Amino acid sequence: NEELLRKPDWMRIKLPPSSQKIDHIKSTLRKNKLHSVCEEASCPNLAECFNHGTATFMIMGAICTRRCPFCDVAHGRPLALDPEEPKKLALTIKEMGLRYVVITSVDRDDLRDGGAQHFADCIREIREHSPQTRIEILTPDFRGRMEQALEVFRDTPPDVFNHNLETAPRMYRVARPGADYKWSLELLRRIKEMHPDLPTKSGLMMGLGETNEEIVGVLKDLREHGVNMLTLGQYLQPSRHHLPVKRYVPPAEFDELKDVAMGLGFTHAACGPFVRSSYHADLQAKGEEVK
Ligand code: SF4
Numbered sequence: 001n002e003e004l005l006r007k008p009d010w011m012r013i014k015l016p017p018s019s020q021k022i023d024h025i026k027s028t029l030r031k032n033k034l035h036s037v038c039e040e041a042s043c044p045n046l047a048e049c050f051n052h053g054t055a056t057f058m059i060m061g062a063i064c065t066r067r068c069p070f071c072d073v074a075h076g077r078p079l080a081l082d083p084e085e086p087k088k089l090a091l092t093i094k095e096m097g098l099r100y101v102v103i104t105s106v107d108r109d110d111l112r113d114g115g116a117q118h119f120a121d122c123i124r125e126i127r128e129h130s131p132q133t134r135i136e137i138l139t140p141d142f143r144g145r146m147e148q149a150l151e152v153f154r155d156t157p158p159d160v161f162n163h164n165l166e167t168a169p170r171m172y173r174v175a176r177p178g179a180d181y182k183w184s185l186e187l188l189r190r191i192k193e194m195h196p197d198l199p200t201k202s203g204l205m206m207g208l209g210e211t212n213e214e215i216v217g218v219l220k221d222l223r224e225h226g227v228n229m230l231t232l233g234q235y236l237q238p239s240r241h242h243l244p245v246k247r248y249v250p251p252a253e254f255d256e257l258k259d260v261a262m263g264l265g266f267t268h269a270a271c272g273p274f275v276r277s278s279y280h281a282d283l284q285a286k287g288e289e290v291k
């Protein structure tokens with residue numbers, strides 16, 4: 001039904017005019033050949049986040065070994081890792097004066113540790129060059145490489161560990177063909193077991209065809225695996241070659257799900273149409289109220 005799938009009013013927002021700070025951040029990224037998810041995914045929150053001193057970087061290149069049909073990242077054979085990347089990233093973060101960064105990556109099923117050591121190298125360099133910056137990592141599932149990855153993060157934990165379940169288990173076959181719901185939950189559980197004080201976080205997209213009951217089921221699973229923080233946002237179709245949006249979830253339903261999440265014991269739950277995994281990550285981590 002075409003009518004149903006037209007963007008509802010609440011999905012239409014205008015970006016505020018770009019500020020000097022944003023221009024500065026963009027030019028710094030370009031100069032250092034770094035990728036920000038904020039820009040590449042044309043994130044609707046970009047102005048807000050950059051003005052807050054928050055950004056999300058994608059490390060280990062922009063080519064993924066997997067092909068999730070909701071995701072706009074290119075797939076294919078990735079390039080070799082750039083050993084200079086951790087340092088370049090750290091110096092850029094310092095130069096940009098960022099207070100909170102989210103570091104994420106494509107899936108690197110071609111690497112023996114799935115890229116865990118490269119994440120850790122980035123954490124180490126950022127701590128050295130920009131010690132006041134808080135670091136959240138948003139990782140792939142390290143499928144088949146959990147032990148190697150855990151070994152790396154034993155010595156070099158981030159300030160927040162984030163791994164997205166993305167959707168309800170029933171949707172995995174269609175939406176996340178290379179992933180496994182239980183595996184992802186287990187990764188989150190094992191990190192928490194290893195570092196009980198490290199906040200763990202996960203995110204879900206809505207509108208792919210899941211029901212709200214299924215989402216509540218995922219929230220319960222997350223809490224049973226010790227996860228502390230949640231993001232819940234609307235899926236947007238990157239192009240007509242990607243999975244269609246089945247439903248635009250009204251803001252009131254996001255509010256209800258937020259209440260459910262808080263009732264289940266999440267310390268933070270950012271739920272709303274424009275919420276992304278890294279949206280208001282700085283406020284979430286500081287414990288401030290996030291709508
Ligand atoms: Fe960047 Fe995330 Fe903010 Fe979007 S929500 S602008 S991806 S930090």
Ligand code: SF4
Nearest residue numbers: 064066067068071107
């Ligand atoms: Fe996109 Fe991640 Fe899937 Fe790769 S694994 S296609 S980056 S969602």
